[in-house]
Amino acid sequence: MLKRFALLAVVGCALALAVYAAADKPAEGAKQLPVPEMKFNEVKEIAPGVFFRYSSISANDKNIPFGGSNHTWVVFKDYVVVIDANFPKEAADVIADIKKTTNKPIKYVLDTHHHGDHAYGNAVWAKEGAKIIAHTNAARLMKTNGPKQWEEAAKDRKDIKDSELKQVDISFDDKYELKDDTQHVVFMHFGHMHTAGDASAYLPKHKILCTGDACVNGAFNYMGHSNSASWIKCLEAMDKLDIDLICPGHGKPARKDLLAKETRYFTELRDAVKKGIDAKKSVEEITKGLDLAWYKEWTGVGVVETDMNKDSVKHVYNELQGKIDHDRLGATSAPLNWRQPPTGIASR
Ligand SMILES: [Zn+2]
Incomplete structure (x- = not known):
């Protein structure tokens, strides 16, 4: 999928x-x-x-x-x-x-x-x-x-x-x-x-x-x-x-x-999370270890200082492990307000 x-x-x-x-x-x-x-x-x-x-x-x-x-x-x-x-x-x-x-x-x-x-x-x-x-x-x-x-x-x-x-x-x-x-x-x-x-x-x-x-x-x-x-x-x-x-x-x-800044954020976030997953780190460990200094220069806040960014790390962590059904995010009547990936995702 x-x-x-x-x-x-x-x-x-x-x-x-x-x-x-x-x-x-x-x-x-x-x-x-x-x-x-x-x-x-x-x-x-x-x-x-x-x-x-x-x-x-x-x-x-x-x-x-x-x-x-x-x-x-x-x-x-x-x-x-x-x-x-x-x-x-x-x-x-x-x-x-x-x-x-x-x-x-x-x-x-x-x-x-x-x-x-x-x-x-x-x-x-x-x-x-x-x-x-x-x-x-x-x-x-x-x-x-x-x-x-x-x-x-x-x-x-x-x-x-x-x-x-x-x-x-x-x-x-x-x-x-x-x-x-x-x-x-x-x-x-x-x-x-x-x-x-x-x-x-x-x-x-x-x-x-x-x-x-x-x-x-x-x-x-x-x-x-x-x-x-x-x-x-x-x-x-x-x-x-x-x-x-x-x-x-x-x-x-x-x-x-x-x-390019937006692209760099997503690219480096995905790379860092991928490395963490390969090293068998938990999402919390990956979040703590994130070091994107330029992000703070750009936005004024550190990459994981906001709950929104912490959620973003979790989202990418789940995406990279195939736990997010992107079709479901866009096409079906599943509730979209979840923050955790649903378990046992049904395909449409
Ligand atoms: Zn929006």
């Missing part, structure tokens, strides 16, 4: 890549976009008609409330396209910010994946008249596992309790394009990365890639629903796109080398 998946992942990456070859080229002699300096919850126009909102984050600082995901929105001639739906409360905040930049209607919102901080605000956007778009797997995960996960999340957040789970309106397999004579956005699925249903938004005219959590800038690399081998391959495929600016799901915008 693992081998078959690896092959599918490669095919997925190849299909996604076929898109960029046909995409618009930026204007001849166009300058490289600057990397914007951002404060929390600030909005900046990062390219003509393209806005980025940098959400507050808490992974590095417990005093800062979690503001969900970042957002990019693109103002077309007649409508606005938004990347990510966030939680219900933050969705309303972002809508207010969008209205300060344009009076055009919000027509489409992309859920980059099914996680709450990227999709649970769907109902708020729908009230604005927007259609929700997502990859087929994200749409399916929201249908099959969504109601139970929503109930769980509603225990912790009043805005979720007071809202409702809105399902996806338009789903796609490889790509979904929106284009007029002012803007061009291509939603692309590269394969199983952070989740089985990840979508990124590529803006070929501006050389911007909005990655959702498929590539983040900081210690936000949650791996519990990932396929780390496929993730590395897909990041390498993404790297072939012509990109000036990455707008990640969490963390600050960055140059294209962010893709």
Whole structure:
């Protein structure tokens, strides 16, 4: 099953890549976009008609409330396209910010994946008249596992309790394009990365890639629903796109080398865990012995200082021993909120 998946992942990456070859080229002699300096919850126009909102984050600082995901929105001639739906409360905040930049209607919102901080605000956007778009797997995960996960999340957040789970309106397999004579956005699925249903938004005219959590800038690399081998391959495929600016799901915008940092983290983590398994070490011993100093330089926190990263080590440890059924993570109605691999995994 693992081998078959690896092959599918490669095919997925190849299909996604076929898109960029046909995409618009930026204007001849166009300058490289600057990397914007951002404060929390600030909005900046990062390219003509393209806005980025940098959400507050808490992974590095417990005093800062979690503001969900970042957002990019693109103002077309007649409508606005938004990347990510966030939680219900933050969705309303972002809508207010969008209205300060344009009076055009919000027509489409992309859920980059099914996680709450990227999709649970769907109902708020729908009230604005927007259609929700997502990859087929994200749409399916929201249908099959969504109601139970929503109930769980509603225990912790009043805005979720007071809202409702809105399902996806338009789903796609490889790509979904929106284009007029002012803007061009291509939603692309590269394969199983952070989740089985990840979508990124590529803006070929501006050389911007909005990655959702498929590539983040900081210690936000949650791996519990990932396929780390496929993730590395897909990041390498993404790297072939012509990109000036990455707008990640969490963390600050960055140059294209962010893709290489994310790739390096997964590659070195897998190598270290593999060595540990070969030396018959326990997951705890491997975790303690991890030494990726550059990760702290990049993210500000040590590679195993956060519970999220400790869970990532466990996830890779289980993956490398064939204890994670990646198909199950993406395609079936199995609960996705487990942190330990299920024993006696049933195939579908
Ligand atoms: Zn996520």
